[in-house]
Amino acid sequence: xxxxxxxxxxxxxxKLKGKVERQTKRHDIASVYHEGKMIAHFGIRRGSRKDLxxxxxxxxxxxxxxxxxxxxxxxxxxxxxxxxxxxKGKV
Amino acid sequence: xxxxxxIDIIPFQMEEEPEAGWPQLWECAxxxxxxxxxxxxxxxxxxxxxxxETFKEGLSERLYEERFSFLQRELELLKQRCSRLEELSxxxxxxxxxxxxxxxxxxxxxxxxxxQDQQYVATFFDVNISASGDTQSEALLNxxxxxxxxxxxxxxxxxxxxxxxxxxxxxxxQEFICRKR
Numbered sequence: 192x193x194x195x196x197x198x199x200x201x202x203x204x205x206k207l208k209g210k211v212e213r214q215t216k217r218h219d220i221a222s223v224y225h226e227g228k229m230i231a232h233f234g235i236r237r238g239s240r241k242d243l244x245x246x247x248x249x250x251x252x253x254x255x256x257x258x259x260x261x262x263x264x265x266x267x268x269x270x271x272x273x274x275x276x277x278x279k280g281k282v
Numbered sequence: 283x284x285x286x287x288x289i290d291i292i293p294f295q296m297e298e299e300p301e302a303g304w305p306q307l308w309e310c311a312x313x314x315x316x317x318x319x320x321x322x323x324x325x326x327x328x329x330x331x332x333x334x335e336t337f338k339e340g341l342s343e344r345l346y347e348e349r350f351s352f353l354q355r356e357l358e359l360l361k362q363r364c365s366r367l368e369e370l371s372x373x374x375x376x377x378x379x380x381x382x383x384x385x386x387x388x389x390x391x392x393x394x395x396x397x398q399d400q401q402y403v404a405t406f407f408d409v410n411i412s413a414s415g416d417t418q419s420e421a422l423l424n425x426x427x428x429x430x431x432x433x434x435x436x437x438x439x440x441x442x443x444x445x446x447x448x449x450x451x452x453x454x455x456q457e458f459i460c461r462k463r
Contacts, residue, residue: 193401193414211350215431217424218413222435222448231433234413234428244401247412253447256398281447 193244196257199263200235200245200260203252207269211235223252225273229282253281372396375409376421383430384462389456395421409451410456432458 195203204211205257209223209231218234233251236243249259255277262266337359378390394403394419402421405412406429414427415421436452446450 195397211429212301213431213435215427217427218431220428220431220435226401228445229443229448231447232432233429234424236414237318238425244399246398246401247403247405247414250405251410263461281332282445 192242195245195247195248195259195263196239196241197236197238197243197245199260200233200248202263203248203259204235207231207252208274223280230276252276253279303397323330328337370397373418375404375425377422380426380430380459383426385430385459386462387458389458391426393422410447412450429455429459 203209204221207223209221211219211221212232213220215234217237219237220232220234222229222232224230231252233248236245246256249256252259252262252272254262254272258275259266262272273282299450371396373396375393375395376390378387379394380387391406391408393404393406394452397403397404401414403412404415404418404421404425406425409432411425411429411432413421413422413424432451433455436448436455439448439452441449
C-alpha cells in the first residue's frame with residue numbers, strides 16, 4: 192500500500208490550493224503558486240482507483256513522506272508548508 | 283538372600299576360576315539355573331554392543347538428515363532475501379527516447395527507479411521530477427509522460443511566473459529534451 196494514495200494526493204492538491212494546469216495521457220499536472228509564482232508541481236495519475244500510488248509527490252513538494260501524509264490528513268497547513276520550503280530555499 | 287537374587291549380579295563381576303575338580307560348563311548335562319542366567323547376560327552384553335553401534339549409525343544418519351534439511355531451509359531463506367534485495371535495490375536506466383511523445387532527447391539522461399511501499403517510483407533527479415507506477419516499466423512510462431507534461435507547462439510560462447525550483451527545472455529540461463520538428 193502506497194504512503195500517498197490518489198485520495199491523499201487530491202487532498203494535498205486541495206490543501207495547497209493547487210490547480211490542474213495541464214493534462215497528459217497519463218497524468219493531470221498540478222501546480223502550486225505562492226505570491227504569483229509557481230513554486231511546485233506534480234503529476235496526479237489518471238485512473239479511478241483511490242489507492243493508486245503517488246509516492247512521488249513528497250519529493251516534488253520538498254517534504255518527507257510522513258510530512259506529506261500529515262499535510263493531506265490535516266495537522267500541517269499550507270502556511271506550515273510554505274514555511275518549511277522557504278527554509279529549504281524553494282520559494 | 284535367595285539364590286536367584288545372587289545370580290542377577292553375576293554378569294557384572296569378574297568370573298572366578300572354577301575350583302579344581304568342578305565340571306566345566308560344556309561337561310554339564312544340564313546347565314543349572316544360575317548358569318543359564320549368566321549365559322543370557324553374556325549374550326546380551328555382546329548384543330548390546332551391536333545395538334549401540336546400530337543406534338549410533340541411525341542417530342548419525344538422522345543428525346545428517348536434520349543438518350541437511352536445516353541447510354536447505356537456510357539456503358531457501360537466503361535465496362528469498364537475495365531476490366527481495368534485488369527487487370528493492372534501485373536501478374539506473376538511461377533514457378534515450380521519449381517515444382511515443384512528440385519529443386526527442388538531445389542528451390540521454392538517467393532515471394532511477396526504486397521500490398517504495400510496494401510501488402515503483404521513477405525519478406529524474408537533475409530536475410526533481412518523479413512519477414509512480416505499479417511496475418518498473420509503468421513508473422518509467424509515467425516519468426516520461428510527466429517530464430513532457432511539465433516541460434510543456436513550464437515552457438509556456440513567463441520568467442516572472444516561475445519560482446526558483448521551476449525556473450531551474452525549465453533550464454535543465456531544455457538541455458535534455460526538445461519538441462520534434
